[in-house]
Amino acid sequence: MKYVDEFRDPDKARTLLKEINQIAADLTDKLKRPVYIMEVCGGHTHSIFRYGIENMLPASIELIHGPGCPVCVLPMGRVDDCVAIAEQNNVIFTTFGDAMRVPGSKKSLLQSKADGADVRMVYSPLDALSIAKKNPDKEVVFFGLGFETTMPSTALTVLKAEEQGIHNFSLFCNHITIIPTIKAVLDSPGLQLDGFLGPGHVSMVIGNQPYDFIAEHYHRPVVVAGFEPLDILQSLWMVLKQLTAGEARIENQYNRIVPDNGNAQALKAISQVFELREFFEWRGLGSIDHSGVQLTEAYAAFDAEKKFIVPAVTIADPKSCQCGEVLKGAIKPWECKVFGKACTPEIPLGALMVSSEGACAAYYQFGGDRIDAIEVAEKTLEVIA
Amino acid sequence: MCLGIPGKIISISDVEQQLGIVDVGGIQRVVNLSCINETDVELEQHIDSWVLVHVGFAMSVIDEAEAHATLKVLTELGEMQEELAAMQKGAS
């Protein structure tokens, strides 16, 4: 596929790995420890595991899988709210597939569907709007979640609902914003982190300038990265080069997709429909100020939280869950006490085990034990070959 | 969640609603083009453009020149490595 295959060229990957090995070795000599680089975005986590990139890298580089998987950071209480809305009479509850299996305190949306609720998977929020149009006597709710990448699509769908006067459509808004999230990571005590791979598709919406504070105040390099193997390797190489030169800048590896100023139309739609919440609750990370958005007063008629009575209760994660520590990079997934035991992709306890963008599910699938990991690495070299 | 796929705009299906048909890996689908639509550009001008499609919306027009430039850096890096290796061999 165009713009995909070229970025999987194994020769170029080998070239990059050679450079990475060399620079990382020099750096660790100086630092007397591995170089820690965090990929913020769950999409990157997914690619890193899918292509076995972690296994290709030298031990001198440690990747920390950040909190950028919107499904993984959804707290139990919000899932309970989804179930409560879905189980009301006359409601069709629509959602992206990723969110179906996230555990709530009693059940997931998938279990609620099995119990008879009308829960439907959609590819696009516009599909939810079509369902609303076709079912005028039902209330159709779309479960909006995701970072700034997905926000414009939801915003434009709400605008369309208003324009077309489709009032049986509403949004259960769980969108979150990337900057407060990165800031929360950077401010967490005891953090060891040398640089970031910046989220490619969030940046195509918000541009690169919002990351300036990471370089200016926290003196960490950020390279906004694409999602193919070469994109990720090249971005790692760019971060390492900055570290070697003692620099901290915002660079854009993914400039075929990410314009420096982001997408004006998308940003306009977001600012028209959404406003910041005072705070938003994250699974494992607690409450983060201004990290979520809600519909503005002007669009209250499309707000499922106003249309329906939702429990809106904060529910603590099960005691045995260590999702928060994994999200902050404090422990590796397999170091969680329930990893692979009480918590598996089939019966997930924590959300990091649900989505293919979650670090725990990725490790469970691709890197559970060393033999598997090596096999995967060999296979992926074949795949990208 | 945040992933997107490159696709090529085949035709414009509804100018008013800003919809087009995009071919994504052989599958054709109606995609909303309002995020890539600048006010002074006719939608038709985007036909044959490659875009990044995310949950039914075209979110970015792929910049061909930048894609080439990114790959060129890597090609040159490979050539340099080869040359260095040859030099080392020659010296020994």
Ligand code: SF4
């Ligand atoms: S293994 Fe399960 S409970 Fe433990 S951190 Fe991962 S997702 Fe959370």
